[in-house]
Amino acid sequence: MFAAEFLTPSAEITPLLPARLDFKKLGELSTQWGVSVVSLLRRCKEVGTVSEATYRRSHQRLATLRTSGLFARESVQGYTEEVLALLRAAFEMAEANGTSLTNLAAELRITLPRLRLLLG
Structure with missing residues (x-):
């Protein structure tokens, strides 16, 4: 959330x-x-x-x-480093309040490797 x-x-x-x-x-x-x-x-x-x-x-x-090839899968490669920095900062804030990478991945319903990629 x-x-x-x-x-x-x-x-x-x-x-x-x-x-x-x-x-x-x-x-x-x-x-x-x-x-x-x-x-x-x-x-x-x-x-x-x-x-x-x-x-x-x-x-x-x-x-x-x-x-069918009518809707391409989104790639995180197109996002700028600035956005990744904001995501990292948001995670660091959540982590300071007790959220772990594992918990966040579960909450977001994504894999841990995917979360690590998103966080840069």
């Missing part, structure tokens, strides 16, 4: 999220906010713009689009 609110503050991102599931719009927001489409989908569910059922179906649809 900390990472989601840090990267996509609900007060700022909610008005921008599409009222209906729209991968094109989510792709644009992904580029603008520097977060993955999957992260934005989860945020849609968290702030209530999509239902649990829509959230589950959206992951299936996204997987189909990616398999």
Whole structure:
């Protein structure tokens, strides 16, 4: 929850999220906010713009689009060092309050190696 609110503050991102599931719009927001489409989908569910059922179906649809080559998988390689520095600083703050890399990876539902890559 900390990472989601840090990267996509609900007060700022909610008005921008599409009222209906729209991968094109989510792709644009992904580029603008520097977060993955999957992260934005989860945020849609968290702030209530999509239902649990829509959230589950959206992951299936996204997987189909990616398999078909119609929606590319996002790469962390395009993000600047400045963004990575902010992520590292955010983690250091969380770590000072008792959060470990393992706990954060579990909370974000990503692998530990992926988290290490994101943190630079």
